[in-house]
Amino acid sequence: MHEFSLIAKYFARAAPNAVLGVGDDCALVAPTHGHQLAITTDTLVDGVHFFTGTDARKLGHKALAVNLSDLAAMGATPHWATLAITLPAVDSAWLAEFAAGLFALADNFHVSLIGGDTTRGPLSITLTAIGEVPIGQALYRHGAQIGDDVWVSGDLGGPPLAVAERYGKLPEFSAVSQSVREQAHLKLDHPQPRVALGIALRGVAHAAIDVSDGLVQDLHHIVARSSHSQPLAAHITLPSLPLHPACAALRTASPQATWHAALAGGDEYELAFTAPLVARERVTEIAKQTGVACTRIGEIVASAKPQVLVIDASNAPMLVDAGGFNHFT
Numbered sequence: 001m002h003e004f005s006l007i008a009k010y011f012a013r014a015a016p017n018a019v020l021g022v023g024d025d026c027a028l029v030a031p032t033h034g035h036q037l038a039i040t041t042d043t044l045v046d047g048v049h050f051f052t053g054t055d056a057r058k059l060g061h062k063a064l065a066v067n068l069s070d071l072a073a074m075g076a077t078p079h080w081a082t083l084a085i086t087l088p089a090v091d092s093a094w095l096a097e098f099a100a101g102l103f104a105l106a107d108n109f110h111v112s113l114i115g116g117d118t119t120r121g122p123l124s125i126t127l128t129a130i131g132e133v134p135i136g137q138a139l140y141r142h143g144a145q146i147g148d149d150v151w152v153s154g155d156l157g158g159p160p161l162a163v164a165e166r167y168g169k170l171p172e173f174s175a176v177s178q179s180v181r182e183q184a185h186l187k188l189d190h191p192q193p194r195v196a197l198g199i200a201l202r203g204v205a206h207a208a209i210d211v212s213d214g215l216v217q218d219l220h221h222i223v224a225r226s227s228h229s230q231p232l233a234a235h236i237t238l239p240s241l242p243l244h245p246a247c248a249a250l251r252t253a254s255p256q257a258t259w260h261a262a263l264a265g266g267d268e269y270e271l272a273f274t275a276p277l278v279a280r281e282r283v284t285e286i287a288k289q290t291g292v293a294c295t296r297i298g299e300i301v302a303s304a305k306p307q308v309l310v311i312d313a314s315n316a317p318m319l320v321d322a323g324g325f326n327h328f329t
C-alpha cells in the first residue's frame with residue numbers, strides 16, 4: 001500500500017475543530033481569543049515503552065492518552081493532535097486496530113487528528129497534542145508554596161505491578177486475585193487521562209504534574225522548580241497514599257514491592273498537585289464533580305534543600321531508592 005492511500009484510509013478523518021486537517025502541507029487551526037496554546041509530544045518506542053506485540057488498539061489509545069495526560073497536568077483543554085508513526089511494514093489489520101484505539105479516545109475528548117508523518121522503520125509512535133488554556137491559568141510545576149497540601153488523583157501502584165508481572169519479576173503477585181490483577185493491567189494499557197480534573201484545577205492548584213515516571217521523582221520536579229526563592233520539600237506520609245487495589249492486595253505479602261510500586265512506579269497518569277489549605281473543600285468538590293478521587297498525601301515545607309521526603313507509619317523518614325524511571329541511568 002502506498003503511503004498516501006495508507007494515510008487516507010486510516011488517518012484522514014474530518015477535523016471539525018480545525019480550519020484545515022490532514023492533506024495539505026500543514027494543518028491550520030484558529031486559537032481561541034484569550035487563550036494560550038499548550039503543546040506536548042510523547043514517543044512510544046517498541047520494546048521500550050511497550051512490550052513487542054502489544055495489542056494495536058491499546059497502543060493507539062495509550063499513544064494519545066499519555067499526551068492528553070500532559071495537557072491535563074497543565075490545565076489545558078485538548079483540541080488537536082498530530083501523529084508521526086514509523087512502521088516496519090503495512091499491516092492493515094494492525095493499522096485498523098491502532099486507528100480505532102486512537103480515534104475512540106480522540107472522539108471522547110473532541111480531539112481532531114490534523115496531520116502527521118508516516119515512515120518505514122522500527123515501530124515507533126510519536127503523538128503531539130495541542131490544547132488551550134486561558135491566559136494566566138496554566139498549571140505550572142513551579143508554583144508550589146510553603147504550607148500547600150500535596151494531592152494525588154486516583155490511586156497508585158497498579159500499572160507498575162502489571163509491568164513487573166509481565167516481566168515475570170513478581171511471583172508474589174500471583175496470589176492476588178485475577179480480577180484485581182486485571183484491573184492493574186487495564187490501567188497500564190488503557191490509562192484515563194485526568195483531563196476534566198486538570199481543567200477544574202485551574203485557579204485552584206498552585207502546581208501540578210502528571211505521574212508518568214513515579215510519584216517521588218515527579219514530585220521532585222515540582223519542589224525543584226518551586227524552590228526559586230527558597231528551598232522547598234514535599235513531605236509525603238506513607239499511610240495516606242491511595243493504593244490501587246492490586247497494590248493494596250500485595251501489602252502484607254510484599255510491603256517492599258507495594259511501596260516501591262506506589263512511590264517509584266511509572267505509567268500512572270494520575271495528577272499530583274499542590275493547593276493551599278483554603279482550597280481543601282474546593283478540591284473535594286472538584287473530585288466529586290469530576291468523579292476522580294483526590295487524596296491529600298502530604299505538604300510542602302521549607303527545607304535545607306529541595307527534596308521529597310516519605311514518612312512512614314512510625315514517623316520515620318524512608319529511603320526511597322527511587323528516582324523513578326529514568327531512561328539514561
Ligand code: ADP
Nearest residue numbers: 007011022023024025083085114115116117118
Ligand atoms: P509532507 O511530505 O508535505 O510532509 P506527507 O506526505 O508526509 O506531507 O503527508 C501528507 C499529509 O498527510 C499531510 O497533511 C500530513 O500532515 C498527513 N499525514 C501524514 N502521516 C500522517 C499520519 N500518520 N496521521 C495523520 N496525518 C498524517
Ligand code: MG
Nearest residue numbers: 116117118119
Ligand atoms: Mg512528510
